[in-house]
Amino acid sequence: MIDTICLLIPKDKMKFIEGVSNWELYSRTDTYQKFVRNPSKVEKETGYYFPRLTGYKRRFGDDANVRIEFSIPKLLFLNNLDEVDDSDFDLAITTLQERLIQMGVVIGKSVLKTANVSSVHYSKNIPISDGYTVSYIISELNKIDIRKSFDFAKTRFLNDGQSLYAHTTAHQFVIYDKMADLQKRPKRAIDKTPTLFQRSLFSSLENKLEEVLRFEIRLNKKQKLKQILAENGRHQDPTFSDIFNKNLSKEIVNSYWNKLIKDRNLAVFSLELKPKDLLLKILKSETKPKPNRAIYLAGLYSLTKDGNGTRQLRSILEKSTHQRTWYRITKDIKEIGEIISEDYLRDWVKQVEKELQNYKTFKIKNYENKTNN
Numbered sequence: 603m604i605d606t607i608c609l610l611i612p613k614d615k616m617k618f619i620e621g622v623s624n625w626e627l628y629s630r631t632d633t634y635q636k637f638v639r640n641p642s643k644v645e646k647e648t649g650y651y652f653p654r655l656t657g658y659k660r661r662f663g664d665d666a667n668v669r670i671e672f673s674i675p676k677l678l679f680l681n682n683l684d685e686v687d688d689s690d691f692d693l694a695i696t697t698l699q700e701r702l703i704q705m706g707v708v709i710g711k712s713v714l715k716t717a718n719v720s721s722v723h724y725s726k727n728i729p730i731s732d733g734y735t736v737s738y739i740i741s742e743l744n745k746i747d748i749r750k751s752f753d754f755a756k757t758r759f760l761n762d763g764q765s766l767y768a769h770t771t772a773h774q775f776v777i778y779d780k781m782a783d784l785q786k787r788p789k790r791a792i793d794k795t796p797t798l799f800q801r802s803l804f805s806s807l808e809n810k811l812e813e814v815l816r817f818e819i820r821l822n823k824k825q826k827l828k829q830i831l832a833e834n835g836r837h838q839d840p841t842f843s844d845i846f847n848k849n850l851s852k853e854i855v856n857s858y859w860n861k862l863i864k865d866r867n868l869a870v871f872s873l874e875l876k877p878k879d880l881l882l883k884i885l886k887s888e889t890k891p892k893p894n895r896a897i898y899l900a901g902l903y904s905l906t907k908d909g910n911g912t913r914q915l916r917s918i919l920e921k922s923t924h925q926r927t928w929y930r931i932t933k934d935i936k937e938i939g940e941i942i943s944e945d946y947l948r949d950w951v952k953q954v955e956k957e958l959q960n961y962k963t964f965k966i967k968n969y970e971n972k973t974n975n
Contacts, residue, residue, distance in 0.1 A: 603851040603963070604674050605682050605725040605818065609717040609842055610667040613657070616709050623706025625657070634660040639705060651676040651797050652701050669720065672698065673795070674846075680799035683780060683814070685727060685964040691846045716841045721827060723820045724851045727780060727964040728957040730813040734950045736779040739815060740766055742950070743777065745911025746867045765792055768862070772826035773819070775858050780816040792818075815954065819858050830854060852961040859958060864951070866932065868939025869906045872946040877904070880942075887941045899938045906935055 625637040637659065641652035653672035674694050675682040686694065695711050702709055730736055743766050765778030776792060783791045821827040828838040834853045837844060844850075864871070875883070880903060884896040891899065906912050912935065916928055947955075 603686050603724065603726075603848050604722060604846060606671065606673045606721075606723040606820075607719060607842070607845065608721045609670045609714070610720050611670060611709060611713060611717055612666055613668055614666070615713045616668060616707060619703075619706040619708065621706075622704075625655075628656075633662065634658050639707070641705070645704065649680070649797075649799065650701065650704075651680055652705060653677070653698065655705070655707065667718075670698075670702075670717075676795075676797055677701065680797045681966075682725070682793065683727060683784075683964070684966055685725075686846075687963045688846070688848050691843065694846070695842075715843050719827070719840050719842060719845050720824050721820075721822050722845050723818055724854050725816065725818045726851075726855050726958065726961070728815040728817070728954055729964070730815055730950065730953060732949060732953070734813065734953070736782070736813050736815045739950050739954075740777065740779065742871070742948075743863070745870050745906075745913060746863065747911075747913040747916045767792075769820075772823040773821050773830075775862055776816075776818040776820070778816055778818075780814040781812065783816075817855055817859065819854055830857075833857070848961065848963075852958075856958050859954070864955075866936055866939075867912065868942060868947070869903050869935055870911050870939075871948055871951045872939070872942045873948055874907065875903075875942070875946070880904075884938070884941055889937070889941070899934065899941070902931070902934055903938045903942070906938075 623639065624642070625639045628636045628638045630636070635658065637657050639655040639657075641654070645652050651673070653670050656669040656671070657667075673682055674686050674690075675684055677697055678684075678686060678690060678694060695714050698714060699709060699711055730739065765776065765783075767778075768775045778792050783793055784796070821830055827840070831838050831840060834850065834857070836850060877900060881896055881900045884891060884899050885893070905915050908914075919928055919931070
């Protein structure tokens with residue numbers, strides 16, 4: 603549901619324990635000093651997970667807030683393979699308060715519950731079955747072109763194709779192989795801050811849970827968070843209790859999947875159709891295109907399925923035509939996808955769709971129990 607979140611706490615609602623709250627000067631300019639309170643080596647060696655704090659001391663005036671950043675599932679479960687549920691909110695508040703006290707910072711529960719949120723990462727772990735692998739699914743996603751859609755500036759496939767990373771400074775959509783990521787060193791992994799417990803998860807889950815596709819929607823800027831909340835009919839100045847909501851998480855994750863990936867690429871994700879069967883289906887569709895238009899759509903469909911798919915097709919066409927031409931072609935690709943319809947979606951896409959619709963809270967113990975039984 604939620605992974606990482608950043609809370610803004612007014613300084614006048616915080617108390618600092620002398621001798622424990624050891625802040626370090628991180629950087630300075632002519633106008634301000636930036637201080638951080640990260641978990642110490644001793645605190646990390648306890649095996650618990652601790653938040654990271656950031657505050658500023660300005661030459662003129664003062665920054666009234668301290669930023670508290672932490673992963674909620676790591677705070678509660680020492681890993682982010684397990685997912686939190688709405689019922690975990692009170693435990694999250696209690697545990698966060700306890701960890702902050704250990705770090706020398708005292709904040710009331712009511713202050714934490716109503717704290718303003720500056721950024722949040724929504725996530726979903728999707729178990730993959732029926733012989734499909736996450737690496738195969740990401741290789742299929744490699745065939746789509748999303749560099750100019752949904753206002754994303756850059757799209758990259760990292761770690762030998764084990765992750766898709768689309769981003770701007772305001773937000774990111776990351777799809778990756780969660781089990782493979784557990785094995786990587788932090789510098790190469792998507793998850794840069796694994797706990798000691800999380801590093802041991804892969805060996806304990808080997809042969810029990812093999813394939814997990816992970817979605818992460820990272821709303822890194824307050825303005826982008828407010829925009830997404832507005833699009834989903836939510837309050838645009840959210841508190842921690844507002845953001846900690848499973849239905850909201852479901853709406854946002856599904857929105858990114860549908861708008862950025864699925865709706866534009868139904869043709870890429872469809873089963874193969876024989877050319878004449880495809881042509882017949884197009885001619886009998888509701889739009890009832892003329893024969894020359896139907897033949898064009900059938901050819902376009904075949905090109906999106908060939909080689910590296912839409913991404914390669916775009917690369918070829920943009921060398922000899924204007925970018926606006928490609929935008930017109932993408933509308934035709936979407937049209938042919940709608941004609942083929944969801945009845946012809948490949949099984950792995952249906953698996954992802956089913957998991958996103960059910961949005962069942964992912965728990966490691968459920969897979970351990972299946973194996974033991």
